[in-house]
Amino acid sequence: MERGALAGGSAAAEVAGPAPTAALAEEERESCAGLWELPVERCERRPECGRCGRPQKVCLCPFLPVHPLKVSTCLYIIQHPAEESRVLRTVPLLVACLPPDKCKVLIGRRFSEDRYPELAAVCRNPSTLILYPGAEATNLEEIALMPSSPSVMIIIDGTWSQAKDIFYKNSLFRLPKQVQLKTNISSQYVIRTQPTNTCLSTLECAAVALTIMEKNKSIQETILRPLQALCSFQLQHGAQIHHSKEHLLKNGLYDKPMPKNKRKLRRMELLMVTAVQDCGKISTVPVRPVTKLCSFRSLKILCFVFR
Numbered sequence: 001m002e003r004g005a006l007a008g009g010s011a012a013a014e015v016a017g018p019a020p021t022a023a024l025a026e027e028e029r030e031s032c033a034g035l036w037e038l039p040v041e042r043c044e045r046r047p048e049c050g051r052c053g054r055p056q057k058v059c060l061c062p063f064l065p066v067h068p069l070k071v072s073t074c075l076y077i078i079q080h081p082a083e084e085s086r087v088l089r090t091v092p093l094l095v096a097c098l099p100p101d102k103c104k105v106l107i108g109r110r111f112s113e114d115r116y117p118e119l120a121a122v123c124r125n126p127s128t129l130i131l132y133p134g135a136e137a138t139n140l141e142e143i144a145l146m147p148s149s150p151s152v153m154i155i156i157d158g159t160w161s162q163a164k165d166i167f168y169k170n171s172l173f174r175l176p177k178q179v180q181l182k183t184n185i186s187s188q189y190v191i192r193t194q195p196t197n198t199c200l201s202t203l204e205c206a207a208v209a210l211t212i213m214e215k216n217k218s219i220q221e222t223i224l225r226p227l228q229a230l231c232s233f234q235l236q237h238g239a240q241i242h243h244s245k246e247h248l249l250k251n252g253l254y255d256k257p258m259p260k261n262k263r264k265l266r267r268m269e270l271l272m273v274t275a276v277q278d279c280g281k282i283s284t285v286p287v288r289p290v291t292k293l294c295s296f297r298s299l300k301i302l303c304f305v306f307r
Protein backbone atom coordinates (compact mmCIF):
# COMPACT_ATOMS: atom_id res chain seq x y z
CA MET A 1 0.00 0.00 0.00
CA GLU A 2 2.56 2.50 1.11
CA ARG A 3 4.87 1.76 -1.78
CA GLY A 4 2.02 2.34 -4.17
CA ALA A 5 1.20 5.64 -2.50
CA LEU A 6 4.78 6.84 -2.70
CA ALA A 7 5.07 5.87 -6.33
CA GLY A 8 1.86 7.72 -7.02
CA GLY A 9 3.20 10.83 -5.30
CA SER A 10 6.29 10.79 -7.42
CA ALA A 11 4.35 10.42 -10.61
CA ALA A 12 2.16 13.36 -9.59
CA ALA A 13 5.18 15.56 -9.11
CA GLU A 14 6.46 14.68 -12.56
CA VAL A 15 3.17 15.64 -14.08
CA ALA A 16 3.04 18.90 -12.10
CA GLY A 17 6.51 19.97 -13.19
CA PRO A 18 10.15 19.41 -12.23
CA ALA A 19 10.86 18.33 -8.65
CA PRO A 20 12.29 21.08 -6.38
CA THR A 21 15.78 19.52 -6.46
CA ALA A 22 15.78 19.30 -10.22
CA ALA A 23 14.63 22.92 -10.44
CA LEU A 24 17.46 24.00 -8.14
CA ALA A 25 20.01 22.11 -10.18
CA GLU A 26 18.75 23.78 -13.33
CA GLU A 27 18.94 27.20 -11.66
CA GLU A 28 22.47 26.46 -10.51
CA ARG A 29 23.50 25.43 -14.02
CA GLU A 30 22.13 28.68 -15.39
CA SER A 31 23.83 30.85 -12.76
CA CYS A 32 27.16 29.12 -13.36
CA ALA A 33 26.86 29.17 -17.13
CA GLY A 34 29.12 32.20 -17.50
CA LEU A 35 31.68 30.90 -15.05
CA TRP A 36 32.51 27.81 -17.07
CA GLU A 37 33.80 30.01 -19.86
CA LEU A 38 36.23 31.94 -17.67
CA PRO A 39 39.90 31.12 -18.28
CA VAL A 40 41.12 28.66 -15.71
CA GLU A 41 44.44 29.33 -14.05
CA ARG A 42 46.27 26.05 -13.96
CA CYS A 43 47.42 25.11 -10.50
CA GLU A 44 51.04 24.24 -10.97
CA ARG A 45 53.62 23.62 -8.31
CA ARG A 46 56.30 26.28 -8.31
CA PRO A 47 59.50 25.03 -9.93
CA GLU A 48 61.81 23.69 -7.26
CA CYS A 49 65.57 23.91 -6.96
CA GLY A 50 67.11 20.54 -7.68
CA ARG A 51 69.60 20.81 -4.83
CA CYS A 52 67.83 22.34 -1.81
CA GLY A 53 64.28 21.33 -2.78
CA ARG A 54 62.92 24.84 -2.11
CA PRO A 55 60.99 26.83 -4.74
CA GLN A 56 63.54 28.41 -7.07
CA LYS A 57 62.63 31.95 -5.98
CA VAL A 58 63.56 31.16 -2.39
CA CYS A 59 66.44 28.81 -3.11
CA LEU A 60 68.61 28.21 -0.05
CA CYS A 61 71.67 26.96 -1.92
CA PRO A 62 73.75 30.08 -1.05
CA PHE A 63 73.49 28.94 2.56
CA LEU A 64 74.56 25.37 1.88
CA PRO A 65 78.21 24.29 2.01
CA VAL A 66 79.92 24.68 -1.36
CA HIS A 67 80.98 21.04 -1.22
CA PRO A 68 79.18 18.32 0.73
CA LEU A 69 80.56 17.85 4.24
CA LYS A 70 83.18 15.17 4.64
CA VAL A 71 81.83 12.78 7.23
CA SER A 72 82.45 9.16 7.99
CA THR A 73 79.04 8.55 9.56
CA CYS A 74 76.24 7.46 7.27
CA LEU A 75 72.69 8.57 8.07
CA TYR A 76 69.59 6.61 7.13
CA ILE A 77 66.54 8.85 7.34
CA ILE A 78 63.38 6.77 7.63
CA GLN A 79 60.75 9.19 6.46
CA HIS A 80 57.03 8.75 6.99
CA PRO A 81 55.23 9.27 3.63
CA ALA A 82 53.31 12.26 5.07
CA GLU A 83 56.58 14.14 5.57
CA GLU A 84 57.40 14.11 1.90
CA SER A 85 54.52 16.39 0.99
CA ARG A 86 55.08 19.00 3.67
CA VAL A 87 55.94 22.46 2.42
CA LEU A 88 58.58 23.29 4.99
CA ARG A 89 60.68 20.18 5.03
CA THR A 90 64.11 20.09 6.57
CA VAL A 91 65.34 16.73 5.30
CA PRO A 92 66.12 17.99 1.73
CA LEU A 93 68.43 20.57 3.35
CA LEU A 94 70.18 17.84 5.28
CA VAL A 95 70.55 15.74 2.14
CA ALA A 96 72.03 18.75 0.32
CA CYS A 97 74.67 19.21 3.03
CA LEU A 98 75.98 15.65 2.90
CA PRO A 99 77.51 13.40 0.24
CA PRO A 100 74.88 11.17 -1.41
CA ASP A 101 76.43 8.03 0.04
CA LYS A 102 76.29 9.45 3.58
CA CYS A 103 72.63 10.38 3.73
CA LYS A 104 70.00 8.01 2.46
CA VAL A 105 66.30 8.72 2.71
CA LEU A 106 63.88 5.80 2.70
CA ILE A 107 60.20 6.66 2.57
CA GLY A 108 57.59 4.33 3.95
CA ARG A 109 55.80 2.90 6.95
CA ARG A 110 56.80 -0.73 6.81
CA PHE A 111 60.29 -1.99 6.15
CA SER A 112 60.54 -5.72 5.76
CA GLU A 113 63.73 -7.66 5.37
CA ASP A 114 62.58 -8.96 1.99
CA ARG A 115 61.86 -5.59 0.47
CA TYR A 116 64.78 -3.75 2.07
CA PRO A 117 67.70 -6.19 2.23
CA GLU A 118 70.28 -3.37 2.38
CA LEU A 119 68.50 -1.73 5.30
CA ALA A 120 68.18 -5.10 7.01
CA ALA A 121 71.93 -5.62 6.71
CA VAL A 122 72.50 -2.12 8.13
CA CYS A 123 70.20 -2.85 11.08
CA ARG A 124 72.02 -6.09 11.81
CA ASN A 125 75.40 -4.41 11.75
CA PRO A 126 76.63 -3.90 15.33
CA SER A 127 78.03 -0.48 14.41
CA THR A 128 74.56 0.90 13.63
CA LEU A 129 72.62 3.14 16.03
CA ILE A 130 69.01 4.24 15.98
CA LEU A 131 68.04 7.61 17.41
CA TYR A 132 64.89 6.96 19.37
CA PRO A 133 64.24 7.84 23.02
CA GLY A 134 63.30 5.44 25.73
CA ALA A 135 64.40 3.68 28.85
CA GLU A 136 66.66 1.48 26.75
CA ALA A 137 68.31 4.38 24.98
CA THR A 138 71.89 5.36 25.80
CA ASN A 139 73.09 8.95 25.52
CA LEU A 140 74.88 9.35 22.23
CA GLU A 141 77.77 11.20 23.84
CA GLU A 142 78.62 8.13 25.90
CA ILE A 143 78.70 5.95 22.80
CA ALA A 144 80.85 8.44 20.91
CA LEU A 145 83.50 8.19 23.64
CA MET A 146 84.02 4.52 22.92
CA PRO A 147 87.20 3.67 20.99
CA SER A 148 85.37 2.27 17.97
CA SER A 149 82.67 4.78 17.18
CA PRO A 150 79.62 3.51 15.35
CA SER A 151 79.43 4.52 11.72
CA VAL A 152 75.74 4.38 10.82
CA MET A 153 72.77 6.12 12.39
CA ILE A 154 69.07 5.67 11.67
CA ILE A 155 66.77 8.64 12.30
CA ILE A 156 62.99 8.49 11.95
CA ASP A 157 61.40 11.55 10.38
CA GLY A 158 57.73 11.96 11.28
CA THR A 159 55.30 13.05 13.94
CA TRP A 160 55.46 11.52 17.40
CA SER A 161 52.81 8.94 16.60
CA GLN A 162 54.22 8.26 13.13
CA ALA A 163 57.70 7.69 14.52
CA LYS A 164 56.38 5.49 17.28
CA ASP A 165 54.42 3.43 14.79
CA ILE A 166 57.45 3.05 12.54
CA PHE A 167 59.74 2.14 15.41
CA TYR A 168 57.53 -0.42 17.07
CA LYS A 169 55.97 -2.01 14.01
CA ASN A 170 59.21 -2.69 12.20
CA SER A 171 61.18 -5.31 14.08
CA LEU A 172 64.29 -4.33 12.09
CA PHE A 173 64.51 -1.01 13.95
CA ARG A 174 64.82 -2.69 17.29
CA LEU A 175 68.01 -4.45 16.25
CA PRO A 176 70.42 -1.48 16.31
CA LYS A 177 71.57 0.08 19.57
CA GLN A 178 69.06 2.71 20.68
CA VAL A 179 70.43 6.14 21.48
CA GLN A 180 69.11 9.57 22.41
CA LEU A 181 70.44 13.09 22.53
CA LYS A 182 70.80 14.93 25.77
CA THR A 183 71.40 18.53 24.92
CA ASN A 184 70.23 21.88 26.16
CA ILE A 185 70.41 23.67 22.84
CA SER A 186 67.21 25.43 21.80
CA SER A 187 65.58 24.67 18.51
CA GLN A 188 66.15 27.26 15.83
CA TYR A 189 63.22 25.99 13.85
CA VAL A 190 61.10 28.80 15.25
CA ILE A 191 58.42 28.74 12.57
CA ARG A 192 57.01 25.50 13.91
CA THR A 193 55.52 25.01 17.34
CA GLN A 194 57.51 22.62 19.43
CA PRO A 195 56.65 21.01 22.75
CA THR A 196 59.68 22.31 24.58
CA ASN A 197 62.37 24.81 23.79
CA THR A 198 64.91 22.03 23.53
CA CYS A 199 63.00 19.76 21.16
CA LEU A 200 64.69 19.64 17.82
CA SER A 201 63.68 19.14 14.22
CA THR A 202 65.04 16.17 12.28
CA LEU A 203 67.64 18.39 10.64
CA GLU A 204 68.78 19.71 14.01
CA CYS A 205 68.91 16.24 15.51
CA ALA A 206 71.02 15.04 12.61
CA ALA A 207 73.31 18.07 12.97
CA VAL A 208 73.81 17.48 16.70
CA ALA A 209 74.25 13.74 16.26
CA LEU A 210 76.82 14.15 13.48
CA THR A 211 78.71 16.75 15.51
CA ILE A 212 78.97 14.30 18.40
CA MET A 213 79.84 11.29 16.27
CA GLU A 214 82.34 13.12 14.08
CA LYS A 215 83.71 15.13 17.03
CA ASN A 216 83.53 18.28 14.92
CA LYS A 217 81.53 21.28 16.14
CA SER A 218 81.60 23.08 12.80
CA ILE A 219 79.24 20.42 11.37
CA GLN A 220 76.35 21.65 13.47
CA GLU A 221 76.94 25.24 12.42
CA THR A 222 77.15 24.32 8.72
CA ILE A 223 74.03 22.16 8.69
CA LEU A 224 71.96 24.68 10.66
CA ARG A 225 72.84 27.63 8.42
CA PRO A 226 70.20 26.86 5.73
CA LEU A 227 67.61 26.28 8.46
CA GLN A 228 68.35 29.69 9.96
CA ALA A 229 68.03 31.23 6.49
CA LEU A 230 64.72 29.41 5.91
CA CYS A 231 63.26 30.66 9.19
CA SER A 232 64.57 34.18 8.67
CA PHE A 233 62.99 34.32 5.20
CA GLN A 234 59.66 32.96 6.41
CA LEU A 235 59.59 35.46 9.29
CA GLN A 236 60.33 38.34 6.93
CA HIS A 237 57.38 37.23 4.82
CA GLY A 238 54.74 37.07 7.47
CA ALA A 239 55.44 33.88 9.39
CA GLN A 240 55.12 34.16 13.14
CA ILE A 241 57.54 32.89 15.72
CA HIS A 242 56.00 29.81 17.27
CA HIS A 243 56.79 29.60 20.92
CA SER A 244 57.12 26.12 22.31
CA LYS A 245 54.30 24.59 24.24
CA GLU A 246 56.61 24.63 27.24
CA HIS A 247 57.11 28.39 26.84
CA LEU A 248 53.35 29.01 26.50
CA LEU A 249 52.57 26.94 29.58
CA LYS A 250 55.32 28.57 31.60
CA ASN A 251 54.09 32.04 30.74
CA GLY A 252 50.38 31.34 31.10
CA LEU A 253 49.85 31.88 27.38
CA TYR A 254 48.57 28.41 26.52
CA ASP A 255 45.02 28.98 25.35
CA LYS A 256 44.22 25.70 23.64
CA PRO A 257 41.86 23.13 25.16
CA MET A 258 43.67 20.50 27.15
CA PRO A 259 43.61 17.00 25.66
CA LYS A 260 40.89 14.60 26.81
CA ASN A 261 42.96 11.53 26.19
CA LYS A 262 44.49 10.56 29.55
CA ARG A 263 47.85 9.60 28.12
CA LYS A 264 48.17 12.89 26.26
CA LEU A 265 46.97 14.80 29.28
CA ARG A 266 49.64 13.08 31.36
CA ARG A 267 52.24 14.14 28.82
CA MET A 268 51.01 17.73 29.05
CA GLU A 269 51.14 17.57 32.85
CA LEU A 270 54.71 16.39 32.69
CA LEU A 271 55.48 19.24 30.37
CA MET A 272 53.93 21.71 32.79
CA VAL A 273 55.86 20.30 35.73
CA THR A 274 59.02 20.60 33.72
CA ALA A 275 58.11 24.10 32.64
CA VAL A 276 57.51 25.15 36.23
CA GLN A 277 60.68 23.55 37.42
CA ASP A 278 62.55 25.01 34.49
CA CYS A 279 65.32 22.64 35.35
CA GLY A 280 66.42 21.56 31.90
CA LYS A 281 65.70 17.90 32.51
CA ILE A 282 64.34 17.50 29.03
CA SER A 283 66.03 15.44 26.42
CA THR A 284 65.68 15.98 22.74
CA VAL A 285 65.15 13.55 19.97
CA PRO A 286 63.71 13.77 16.50
CA VAL A 287 60.04 13.35 16.23
CA ARG A 288 56.90 15.29 16.81
CA PRO A 289 54.53 16.06 19.55
CA VAL A 290 50.98 15.50 20.37
CA THR A 291 48.98 17.06 17.61
CA LYS A 292 45.25 17.25 17.00
CA LEU A 293 43.84 17.65 20.47
CA CYS A 294 46.25 20.37 21.40
CA SER A 295 46.05 21.88 17.95
CA PHE A 296 49.79 21.69 17.86
CA ARG A 297 50.59 21.01 14.27
CA SER A 298 53.52 19.23 12.97
CA LEU A 299 57.09 19.31 13.99
CA LYS A 300 59.67 16.80 13.34
CA ILE A 301 60.27 16.41 16.93
CA LEU A 302 59.52 14.25 19.79
CA CYS A 303 59.81 15.34 23.29
CA PHE A 304 60.85 12.86 25.88
CA VAL A 305 60.58 13.93 29.46
CA PHE A 306 62.64 12.06 32.00
CA ARG A 307 60.77 11.17 35.10
Ligand SMILES: [Zn+2]
Residues within 6 Å of the ligand: 049, 050, 051, 052, 053, 054, 059, 060, 061, 062
Ligand atom coordinates in the same frame (compact mmCIF):
# COMPACT_ATOMS: atom_id res chain seq x y z
ZN1 LIG B 1 68.59 25.66 -4.05
